[in-house]
Amino acid sequence: MDDDHAEPAAAGQLHHLELYTSAFDSAVEFWDWVLASLGYEQKNEWAGGRSWECGPTYLVLVQAERTDHPFDRHAPGLNHLAFHADSRAMVDALTAAIQDREDATLLYPDRHPYAGGYYALYCEGPDGVKIEVVGPDANRDGSAGPDTGNGTE
Numbered sequence: 001m002d003d004d005h006a007e008p009a010a011a012g013q014l015h016h017l018e019l020y021t022s023a024f025d026s027a028v029e030f031w032d033w034v035l036a037s038l039g040y041e042q043k044n045e046w047a048g049g050r051s052w053e054c055g056p057t058y059l060v061l062v063q064a065e066r067t068d069h070p071f072d073r074h075a076p077g078l079n080h081l082a083f084h085a086d087s088r089a090m091v092d093a094l095t096a097a098i099q100d101r102e103d104a105t106l107l108y109p110d111r112h113p114y115a116g117g118y119y120a121l122y123c124e125g126p127d128g129v130k131i132e133v134v135g136p137d138a139n140r141d142g143s144a145g146p147d148t149g150n151g152t153e
Contacts, residue, residue, distance in 0.1 A: 010056040020064035071128045080130035088135040
């Protein structure tokens, strides 16, 4: 099956997302790690670009031609990408790994892992793109914890 074309069974789901980066090599290293951790597999690679896929959805990373216009998630446009985690243990493992990485920053550490009112990792990658990895409800994976109000940006 060719995932490059629309699949009627996936109607309404995200088909693909394309991100431009100011520093391709370091961004590839980060995205390759985080996407592989979430079950994505490398799809294609070319000079200045790479893509990963998971089911009918894929993510593309491309070296930006203009690097003089830095990403600002607080300006109009994209704020963050949110991914499903298969367990709260996955959220915890990714959080621990993010804290050991030099190319990413844990966001809202004082409210982690309930910064958004549910169990999730919030971090910022090398170009400033905010990433959220959402764990399942406590009922689904046996974990427990309080739900609080949403306080993320």
